[in-house]
Amino acid sequence: MKKLVKVVAAALAVTMLAGCGASASSSTTEQASSSQATAQTTTADGKSVIRVGIGSDPASFGPFEAGGNGKNATFRTIYEPLAEYQGVGGECKAVVAKNWEKVGDMTYHLTIWDNVYDTAGNHFTADDVVFVCNSMKETGNFVDFRYMDTCTKIDDYTVELVMNSDIIGQFEKLLQATRCVTKAAYEASSDQMATTPVGTTAYVLTDYISGSEYAFEKTDNYWQSEDNFTDYQYANVDRIEYYYIPEDSQLAIALESNTVDMVNGLSYTESQRFVEGGANADGFTVFENLQNLSQVLFFQCSDNSPCSNEKLRQAILYAIDFQGLVDGAANGQATVCSTFGGNMFSDYDPAWEENPYYTYDVEKAKTLLAESGFDTATPLRIVLNGNAIRKSIAQIMQGYLAQIGITVEINSYEDSLFNTYKSDETAYDILLDNCGGSDYLMTIWRGKFDAKAYSTGGTINGVYDDELQSLMEACEKDNSKANMDAFQDCLYSHAYAVGLFNAQMYTVCRDSVKSISMDGKQFPCVASCTYSWN
Secondary structure, eight states: OEEEEEEEEOSOOTTOOOOOOOOEEEEEEEEOOOOSSOOOOBOTTSOBEEEEEESSOOOOOOTTSOOOHHHHHHGGGTOOOSEEESSTTOOEEESSEEEEEEOSSSEEEEEEOTTOBOTTSOBOOHHHHHHHHHHHHHHSOOGGGGGEEEEEEEETTEEEEEESOOOTTHHHHHHHHOOOOOHHHHHHOTTTTSSSOOOSSSEEEEEEETTTEEEEEEOSOOSSOGGGOOTTOOOOOSEEEEEEOOSHHHHHHHHHTTSOSEEEEEOHHHHGGGSTTSTTOTTEEEEEEEOSOEEEEEEOOSTTSGGGOHHHHHHHHHTOOHHHHHHHHSTTOEEEOSBSBOSOSTTOOGGGGGSOSOOOOHHHHHHHHHHHTOOTTSOEEEEEOSOHHHHHHHHHHHHHHHTTTOOEEEEEOOHHHHHHHTTOTTSOSEEEEEEOOSSOHHHHHHHHHOGGGSTTSSOTTOOOOHHHHHHHHHHHHOOOHHHHHHHHHHHHHTTSEEEEEEEEEEEEEETTEEEOOBOTTSOBOGGGSEETTO
C-alpha cells in the first residue's frame, strides 16, 4: 500500500508532520501496489528495527556540545529535556520536570518527578538539574542559558531558577534546551559522553561508528509510566539505526536499495520518485508539509567584511530574484519569505507580504553598487554547509550577482566547522543557513539578533546597532504588531539579513511507518512514530 500524505500543522498530535508538534489533519490517497522492496522490520534476534538516513553527522553525543542538524536528528533518542513544546506553536509540556511555578518576576520553582533514573541506574535528582543547567550555561554553547542567572537546589526534587530576563517564552525555551544527564554518569564517562552517552530515555547507544552509523536499543527499565507520557516519550521500536549519508541522491538510493527505511527532509527532486506515479512509489509513503525552517541569508556586517557597506548589501538583495531561488533551488515547491522566518507563527504579520522590501531590480542593484564604491575585483565569500538546497541557492545567487559585476566564491563546509563559522566575524561575507522556532517568530529573531546573547556585543553576524537592539528588546517583552513591525523595518531597511523561503518538506518512509511524530524542530522523534508492528 503506497500513501501520499499531505500534513497541515494545526494543534498537537503524535501522528503529525509539523514544525519547531502541532496536531495534524491529513488527506490521504491510496492505491494498491506490490512492495518493491521488503523492509527489514526485525533484527536477527527478532527485535523490531527502523533504519534512518540522516544528511548531517552528529559526530559525538556529548550533552553539553553545541548543536547542529546531526544532533537534532539523533539526540532526542538518548536525552530528555525538562519540558518541551509539542510541535510548532504547541503546548510546552513537562517531561523530566513534573511542574513549575513562577514565584517572582523572574524566579521559578521547578519540581521534577521523584522516580527519574538514567539507563545506568543512577537516580536523577535536583542535584542533577543544578549540574545540567549550570554546565549548559558555563559552556556558552546554548543561547537560552545566557538568560539564566542561577539554578539552586531547594530539596531533593525541587530547584529554584532565577532568570535575568523576562522575555516572552524564555523560561520554557530553557527547559526545552536541557539535556538531562546525571552528574554520576557524566563524570564516569572517559570522553564526556562523546561516545558513551547515558540519558534518561528508554534507549542506550550500542553501536558507534564515527562518521557512519549510530545505533540505539530499547531498554526495559524506562522510568515513566505510559499514563504520564507526552507525545515524545513512547518507545515503539526496539532498535533505531541512524546512517549518516550526506548527499540527497545517496539518501534516495539508500531507500531504493533497502538500506534505510526513513529519510526526513529529502529534496523535492529526490522525493518525487517515491510519490504516486514515481518510479519507486511501491511500498513507500511520502509525508509532506511546509517547513518551519526558513532558508535565510546573513551578511557579515562587521568591519571584517566588505558587506559592512549598507549600499552593497542592498545592491546584492535587489540583484536577487527570490522567486527565482524558489524555482531553481526548490523546484517551485516553497513560499518566499516576507520576513526573517516563516509565516506559521502567531506574531507574523500578513501585511508584510503586501510591501516587500527588495524586489528584483537589476538596474537599481547596479546603481546601489556604484554608490557603494565596492571594488568588484574583490570576490565575496558565500559560506554554507553541505545542504543540497543551500548549495543550489548559492549557485543561483552566483549567477544573479555576476549580472551586476560581483564575483563570489562558494565555500561549503561540513557541519561541525560550519557551526563555528556562524559566529566568526572573519569567516564569511554572506552566510546561508536555516532558522526555525517552536513558539514565536520573535524567538527566531532573538536567537540571532539579540546582542546580549553574544560575547562580542553584536549580533551573530556582526551588527552593532543600538536601535536594532532596542527594538529587539521591545519585541522580547511584548511581541505586539507595532513592535514586530518596527524591528522588521530596521532589520530589512538596513539589509542586515533576510529570509529567503520556506520549502515544502518531504519525509519518505517505507509503508511499515504508519505515522510520523515530529519534534519541535521538525525532526522525527523516531521512537514515537507508529509502525506496522505496534
